[in-house]
Amino acid sequence: xxxxxxxxQPEDHHHTHDTSGRTIELQQDVLAHDRQxxxxxxxxLAELDARLVNVIGSPGCGKTALLVxxxxxxxxxxxxxxxxxxxxxxxxxxxxxxxGAPVYQVQTGTACHLSAxxxxxxxxxxxLERGDLVLVENVGNLVCPSMFDVGETLRxxxxxxxxxxxxxxKYPVAFREAQLALITKSDLLPHVDFDLEAxxxxxxxxxxxxxxxxxxxxxxxxxxxxxxxxxxxxx
Amino acid sequence: xxxxxxxxQPEDHHHTHDTSGRTIELQQDVLAHDRQxxxxxxxxLAELDARLVNVIGSPGCGKTALLVxxxxxxxxxxxxxxxxxxxxxxxxxxxxxxxGAPVYQVQTGTACHLSAxxxxxxxxxxxLERGDLVLVENVGNLVCPSMFDVGETLRxxxxxxxxxxxxxxKYPVAFREAQLALITKSDLLPHVDFDLEAxxxxxxxxxxxxxxxxxxxxxxxxxxxxxxxxxxxxx
Numbered sequence: 243x244x245x246x247x248x249x250x251q252p253e254d255h256h257h258t259h260d261t262s263g264r265t266i267e268l269q270q271d272v273l274a275h276d277r278q279x280x281x282x283x284x285x286x287l288a289e290l291d292a293r294l295v296n297v298i299g300s301p302g303c304g305k306t307a308l309l310v311x312x313x314x315x316x317x318x319x320x321x322x323x324x325x326x327x328x329x330x331x332x333x334x335x336x337x338x339x340x341x342g343a344p345v346y347q348v349q350t351g352t353a354c355h356l357s358a359x360x361x362x363x364x365x366x367x368x369x370l371e372r373g374d375l376v377l378v379e380n381v382g383n384l385v386c387p388s389m390f391d392v393g394e395t396l397r398x399x400x401x402x403x404x405x406x407x408x409x410x411x412k413y414p415v416a417f418r419e420a421q422l423a424l425i426t427k428s429d430l431l432p433h434v435d436f437d438l439e440a441x442x443x444x445x446x447x448x449x450x451x452x453x454x455x456x457x458x459x460x461x462x463x464x465x466x467x468x469x470x471x472x473x474x475x476x477x
Numbered sequence: 478x479x480x481x482x483x484x485x486q487p488e489d490h491h492h493t494h495d496t497s498g499r500t501i502e503l504q505q506d507v508l509a510h511d512r513q514x515x516x517x518x519x520x521x522l523a524e525l526d527a528r529l530v531n532v533i534g535s536p537g538c539g540k541t542a543l544l545v546x547x548x549x550x551x552x553x554x555x556x557x558x559x560x561x562x563x564x565x566x567x568x569x570x571x572x573x574x575x576x577g578a579p580v581y582q583v584q585t586g587t588a589c590h591l592s593a594x595x596x597x598x599x600x601x602x603x604x605l606e607r608g609d610l611v612l613v614e615n616v617g618n619l620v621c622p623s624m625f626d627v628g629e630t631l632r633x634x635x636x637x638x639x640x641x642x643x644x645x646x647k648y649p650v651a652f653r654e655a656q657l658a659l660i661t662k663s664d665l666l667p668h669v670d671f672d673l674e675a676x677x678x679x680x681x682x683x684x685x686x687x688x689x690x691x692x693x694x695x696x697x698x699x700x701x702x703x704x705x706x707x708x709x710x711x712x
Binding site for chain 1: 535536537563564565566568587589616617618619620621624637639640641643646647649650662665668669
């Protein structure tokens, strides 16, 4: 149900509001609400010289492990605070919390993505300070989160080498809408059938301006380059 | 957009139909349409002594590779025909087609799941015969497809060992709604941090009656057991 405007309609809907005795069909969908929330959040963060990174990828593609290592890499250079999204459990927040970074877990129930409103709600529970890096780990899903702006400065899409070479072609929206594409779990390349060059070529075909980095949270590959990319969001 | 009743409203909506000069709000959601399509398809397949299996799992969890091997295992015992679901490409249909099985690829565009109507549409392009096994490979997504009955006799959820131990807890609906849970890519167990017993325990906690099979399309583990389970759908 739509919890953005309190109208009680389903998430993806046309409103029918009864105003002054006449029923008018507003034909206003939830995406307009989301855009308003996202723009407001982006303005608020800009005023604080903070940046927000929206991390998207399939279940189990290694988003949390990557964030844990990244937070360590950035320590002393930029403070990270984290909003975690999952249908259920606080497992990821516990893993992030072990780094010492402030973290809040949003549990979406059956919802397949985080909304800007979810992220605003998460930030209410976090000590957001001037200059912070807000890392948002979206629900594990390579489809739906691609359609929702959560107020980000930068969107990252992750693709693990265990998922297969052709995923950029099969989930093109996710790669078209992300400025930075990470290949994750590169340490597993010797054990899987993944054609790295072919997959990177598919990403470039879909999004010629995207930056790509090959990473491994296990052996540290690409993490310094990733940290550099994120720090470059501040001029 | 709703392509079930042709009303042109968004997928997940309340209808506002103008009937005989009065605007009435039917408050009828798309799930009711889906249920009607699913029930009709299930009846039609039952009349043909056919069975339909809905295969759900994350992107890259090995659904296609598993189906390719399964079709071979069943050859001579039960004919398989396949409906493939993806946002884009016909890659999976080509892999299935190489086995000789009749296959049709549904391309969903931006839609995150297959509907019963999609499957009906796919079957229009396939030579469905008495006693067939209809294998439906859903869009790679561990969230949304769980909420949609596509007319199946049996639902399978796949979890690859590369995705991590705790996925049943984090995506509980997928495991609650599937009668058969497959652990896939078990050949990669030596290379990943996956606690097989713990993950199977989580599945049992969520769905005590579920059958679980540990499989690998690469080394053939569990495939005969899977074939046996599917053949048991015919008394």
